Amino acid sequence: MSAQQTAPDHAAPDQSPAWAPTLDVQLKMLDDGLEPPAYAHPGDAGADLRARVDVTLRPGERALVPTGVSIALPFGYVALIHPRSGLATKHGLTVVNAPGTVDAGYRGEIAVTLLNTDRSEPIALRRGDRIAQMVIQRVEHARFVPVEDLSDSVRGSGGFGSTGGFTAP
Template sequence: MIEIIFQRLHDDALLPSYATPGSAGMDLSAITISTIAPGDYAVIPTGLAVEIPAGWEGQIRPRSGHASRNGVTVLNSPGTIDADYRGEIQVILINFGKKDFEIKVGMRIAQLVVAPAPQALPRFEESISPTERGSNGFGSTGNN
């Protein structure tokens, strides 16, 4: 287990928490009242900054209940919080549903998953190793 340090930037900001002992993501909550109309999106502040350790990242993911009941999800899912970012965590929500989506102060709007994020060492070569799949792309491994 790693320790993650949060800074409260707003009085209404809530410390993220896991809903159950087996939860992968900590719930992030809104600090403002907002309405997202169908087909629209909004950037929702959490009032939190976070210090993620080097070699790790924060992934902002949707809450399945908002998606299944309201058609609301995180637009850039998963959003990435880099280890060197120190600004406010904000969540871009989009409403694919048919009704206005009402956000209240303290409402859980997304999840924060902390995951390893090793950096790669990119380089150019004249060719890359062949595989059976080759360059067969979208849909090439089957329909089901």
């Protein structure tokens, strides 16, 4: 879809609205019965991914859930798979390796490792349910330069709670 096709009436024809697509990603749907990834609202960072199969997760159980989606990202980009906030809050459903990483060179089906963190209730997911969000971002490739000593910083080697923020009773 072009910027002119998606532009609201108040936008000038030569100006693309801020929410217009800025990157083409090749998409292959592996299951014609599912909706492709989509952003629910203009400006959303994550495109919803859907379950290709029915699955029920008992408390504490995890499962690899296929989405029926395969993509070809341009090099220099990554797709990060995040939990959906509503499922996490209401049902304790999360992505085990959040965010999951889909590298630019991967061409297989995107599958999401889901975990039911609820202590007592199972969660039943049905084919077509939205199960995760895919956020596409640019990535930098670092050159790792060996040195004898690292430069100083205010934080130094402090980590793992060194800045506080939590007061235990």
